[in-house]
Amino acid sequence: MAVRSTKPIYLVVATTLSPSSGIGYNGSLPWKRIKKDMDFFKAVTTATSPPVPDGVLQHGKALNAVIMGKKTWDSVPRPYKPLSDRINVVVSRTGHRDLAREIEEQLNTGQKESDRPWKTVNDDKVSILKVKHAEGLDDHLTDDVAAHPIMTCQSISAALDYLENRRKGREINPLRNVFCIGGQQIYELFLNDNQLRPRCKILQTEIRKFDGPDFPIDTYFPIGLSETQSSHVQELPREEVTSELNVDLPQGDAEWTRAAATDLEGKTCRVELRVRSWQVVAS
Numbered sequence: 001m002a003v004r005s006t007k008p009i010y011l012v013v014a015t016t017l018s019p020s021s022g023i024g025y026n027g028s029l030p031w032k033r034i035k036k037d038m039d040f041f042k043a044v045t046t047a048t049s050p051p052v053p054d055g056v057l058q059h060g061k062a063l064n065a066v067i068m069g070k071k072t073w074d075s076v077p078r079p080y081k082p083l084s085d086r087i088n089v090v091v092s093r094t095g096h097r098d099l100a101r102e103i104e105e106q107l108n109t110g111q112k113e114s115d116r117p118w119k120t121v122n123d124d125k126v127s128i129l130k131v132k133h134a135e136g137l138d139d140h141l142t143d144d145v146a147a148h149p150i151m152t153c154q155s156i157s158a159a160l161d162y163l164e165n166r167r168k169g170r171e172i173n174p175l176r177n178v179f180c181i182g183g184q185q186i187y188e189l190f191l192n193d194n195q196l197r198p199r200c201k202i203l204q205t206e207i208r209k210f211d212g213p214d215f216p217i218d219t220y221f222p223i224g225l226s227e228t229q230s231s232h233v234q235e236l237p238r239e240e241v242t243s244e245l246n247v248d249l250p251q252g253d254a255e256w257t258r259a260a261a262t263d264l265e266g267k268t269c270r271v272e273l274r275v276r277s278w279q280v281v282a283s
């Protein structure tokens, strides 16, 4: 068993206020678009902390990893796949080799046969999808998962072992933060794991819709996110999150800000958002 980091792992989630803790519907988000939240998600998951001093990295840059379930991967629209500037880790019970082959096929579809940019490299417990242009670099520079943006694996422990124990001194893209970005089943894996649970922090965007009916929901965040509802979480000081993630949180805890949204039928609607952060309490 590899030695594990004790660094926090943030579970990033957008939940509906009503019904409480809703996160998904019919394999996608319950809404079509909330730009403000998408921008926040991207800012949080791409900001690296601690920053690497200028000139230290000659060929790469520090990166975060985002771990997601296969259904969440499937829900990401094709133009956004893989999520840019992040190591995308996809977890599935399907063998990692088969899953990598499936993703390789998805990403190469529509490309000229001679120009299939994605190629899979299989390791013992994970597979890595690699873009061909990285091949021009020296071997030791490409011998790093972070140089390749997608990794498939059959368990979160295989993913974490691989990410956290890469050979030192050979990283062109040092790993910074690890995020779990859902969905429900993968949040549950982190929250139910005795070793990982104490490392889990939650960054929640709460979404309150205030015209028309509630967003439709069939998938939920697994635990209640409120100190009065749940003995599983304690609210985190904003400064702790800001300094750990190197990102500004958009507003004070109790304040809601308005945002434009589009529902699943494409109609515009009005929502308010607020960001809260939580430490998961060991139980």
Ligand SMILES: NC(=O)c1ccc[n+]([C@@H]2O[C@H](COP(=O)([O-])OP(=O)(O)OC[C@H]3O[C@@H](n4cnc5c(N)ncnc54)[C@H](OP(=O)(O)O)[C@@H]3O)[C@@H](O)[C@H]2O)c1
Pocket (backbone or CB within 6 Å): 012, 013, 014, 015, 022, 023, 024, 025, 026, 027, 028, 029, 030, 068, 069, 070, 071, 072, 073, 075, 091, 092, 093, 094, 154, 155, 156, 181, 182, 183, 184, 185, 186, 187, 189, 219
């Ligand atoms: N609001 C938000 O912030 C947010 C964030 C993320 C997702 N979502 C929504 O949540 C929904 C998806 O959530 P979900 O819970 O249905 O799916 P999910 O967690 O994204 O993925 C589930 C899949 O993960 C794999 N898996 C589950 N347990 C596993 C284990 N122990 N070991 C290895 N692999 C395992 C399985 O893949 P295989 O079937 O391939 O084996 C399973 O089908 C969608 O509606 C999505 O849009 C919302």
